[in-house]
Amino acid sequence: MVRAIVGANWGDEGKGKITDMLARESDIIIRFQGGSNAGHTIINNYGKFALHLLPSGVFYNHTTSIIGNGVALNIPYLLDELHALEEQGVPTPKILVSDRAQILMPYHVQQDTYEEARLAGKSFGSTKSGIAPFYSDKYAKIGFQVSELFDEELLKEKVVRVCEIKNVMFEHLYHKPPIDPQKLLATLLSYRDMVAPYVCDVSAYLHEALKEGKNILLEGQLGSLKDPDHGIYPMVTSSSTLAAYGAIGAGLPPYEIKQITTVVKAYSSAVGAGAFVSEIFGEEADELRKRGGDGGEFGATTGRPRRMGWFDAVASRYGCRIQGATEAVLTVLDVLGYLDELPVCVGYEIDGEVTKDFPTTAKLEKAKPVYTTLPGWKCDIRGIKTYEELPKNCRGYIEFIEKELGVPVTMVSNGPGRDDIIMK
Numbered sequence: 100m101v102r103a104i105v106g107a108n109w110g111d112e113g114k115g116k117i118t119d120m121l122a123r124e125s126d127i128i129i130r131f132q133g134g135s136n137a138g139h140t141i142i143n144n145y146g147k148f149a150l151h152l153l154p155s156g157v158f159y160n161h162t163t164s165i166i167g168n169g170v171a172l173n174i175p176y177l178l179d180e181l182h183a184l185e186e187q188g189v190p191t192p193k194i195l196v197s198d199r200a201q202i203l204m205p206y207h208v209q210q211d212t213y214e215e216a217r218l219a220g221k222s223f224g225s226t227k228s229g230i231a232p233f234y235s236d237k238y239a240k241i242g243f244q245v246s247e248l249f250d251e252e253l254l255k256e257k258v259v260r261v262c263e264i265k266n267v268m269f270e271h272l273y274h275k276p277p278i279d280p281q282k283l284l285a286t287l288l289s290y291r292d293m294v295a296p297y298v299c300d301v302s303a304y305l306h307e308a309l310k311e312g313k314n315i316l317l318e319g320q321l322g323s324l325k326d327p328d329h330g331i332y333p334m335v336t337s338s339s340t341l342a343a344y345g346a347i348g349a350g351l352p353p354y355e356i357k358q359i360t361t362v363v364k365a366y367s368s369a370v371g372a373g374a375f376v377s378e379i380f381g382e383e384a385d386e387l388r389k390r391g392g393d394g395g396e397f398g399a400t401t402g403r404p405r406r407m408g409w410f411d412a413v414a415s416r417y418g419c420r421i422q423g424a425t426e427a428v429l430t431v432l433d434v435l436g437y438l439d440e441l442p443v444c445v446g447y448e449i450d451g452e453v454t455k456d457f458p459t460t461a462k463l464e465k466a467k468p469v470y471t472t473l474p475g476w477k478c479d480i481r482g483i484k485t486y487e488e489l490p491k492n493c494r495g496y497i498e499f500i501e502k503e504l505g506v507p508v509t510m511v512s513n514g515p516g517r518d519d520i521i522m523k
């Protein structure tokens with residue numbers, strides 16, 4: 100059985116914890132898109148971790164963790180992450196890397212950094228991890244696929260060709276030094292030696308795993324609203340964040356994805372630029388940011404303070420719909436226990452009309468939030484294990500959200516630890 104775990108919002112919903120928890124019953128966990136540009140924070144028996152490339156199932160001995168073909172593979176980063184786990188006492192996980200994955204190159208990171216600087220005030224709020232240049236090159240067919248590392252003649256010829264294109268941009272657009280083809284080839288050959296022990300024909304491996312009835316978990320990065328097709332374009336990421344892409348980014352038949360667990364945050368947060376209708380500012384935002392997440396709402400990759408907002412039912416319902424959610428998981432509910440009342444954005448007012456449908460970006464920029472207010476529960480709900488034990492107003496908030504989403508909320512997270520979860 101294949102289950103996808105994806106985000107309904109702008110990312111940062113708490114997917115890592117849910118993957119880590121559900122990995123217990125899984126045999127294989129696959130990262131199917133994105134790169135090291137966003138992190139998943141996980142707290143378990145080994146300690147606290149921010150994973151960027153590795154799937155969140157690496158903490159179990161019985162699992163195989165896979166980097167799918169849809170991932171932007173930063174090879175040295177992957178190896179560093181593996182070594183960091185071992186240093187913290189985590190048993191060496193079983194890792195496979197798709198031979199069809201493409202390699203994120205050092206010049207992608209440089210290009211990303213130079214471009215954000217060039218755009219100045221009109222930049223996309225990139226994490227400068229090289230993601231947009233990487234995916235641009237992939238679709239322009241000048242990327243390097245892992246399999247190509249093992250054909251040295253082909254590699255030599257391709258390096259020269261790629262440098263010709265890149266150096267026009269580096270020298271004339273960014274006024275930066277050119278890339279040296281010899282050095283680039285040496286880098287790629289060093290990458291080959293690093294990744295060789297893990298390379299595998301992943302789609303063939305998964306084909307056999309499905310025949311054997313294995314439990315497979317697909318782990319997405321970021322959330323619905325950062326999808327390049329269905330999100331707040333152009334303030335999006337450069338790979339599809341949707342469960343549907345899991346089939347492509349892992350090499351599975353689409354009809355095998357039976358469950359789509361969509362993670363929804365009990366309030367809103369976003370890193371990076373773009374329209375954010377229910378955003379709050381000042382002291383109100385600072386207080387929520389300080390209490391939020393575990394140790395505050397700051398990006399797991401960049402450390403940037405996240406933008407904060409109240410729960411947005413319009414965006415979250417759309418986020419669940421576009422993912423094809425079969426169930427929703429509500430996270431960080433424990434954070435809201437300090438509030439007397441909870442505003443929930445239930446509609447958008449655009450040009451004097453109220454809509455409950457999530458619009459395209461130009462209209463979104465004009466949208467003003469329409470709020471309804473629910474009573475708070477004014478207590479700490481950490482440590483509660485059953486749904487019935489939750490305060491009445493807390494259950495009321497969950498049930499209101501469930502009704503707005505139109506998707507059953509099956510789990511509620513009430514703390515940062517692996518076991519701080521309530522089955523509804």
